[in-house]
Amino acid sequence: MERNQAGKYCVRIQVRYPRHAWNLGVYFLASSFDRAMKKLEEGLDFLQRNEEKLWFWGVDRAEDLGFSAEFLKEAGLKLDRRQEFPQKAAIVSVVPEREVPAYALGPMRRGLAEGIEAPRAMAVGD
Secondary structure, three states, rough: OEEEOOOOOOEEEEEEEOOOOOEEEEEEOOOOHHHHHHHHHHHHHHHHHOHHHHHHHHHHHHHHHHHHHHHHOOOOOOEEOOOOOOOOOOOOOOOOOOOOOOOHHHHHHHHHHHHHHHHHHHHHHH
């Protein structure tokens, strides 16, 4: 998670689907940290429930990337075509096709909040 020049929170998600040995990069923008966390929870749920559809349209039918982008758009997500992923990232492992437990998101939320707040605190002290 990082803040862009417009002050929005940009949340990038790199999903690893072991069933098909496939990775999917997506991102979304949010206006506040709390909204970003809410959308993150919703996005993870969507990505879990739709693994088969995403794989089918993203890999098996890769020539039709327009459909994949439209399908992700329904959940407020966009394809992330950037190759490099930030070294400092929060990691969460979840069981496929099951709801993301709230206790799994707590430590991730704290880590993301600390990562976002640290640069601002340093700038104030300068």
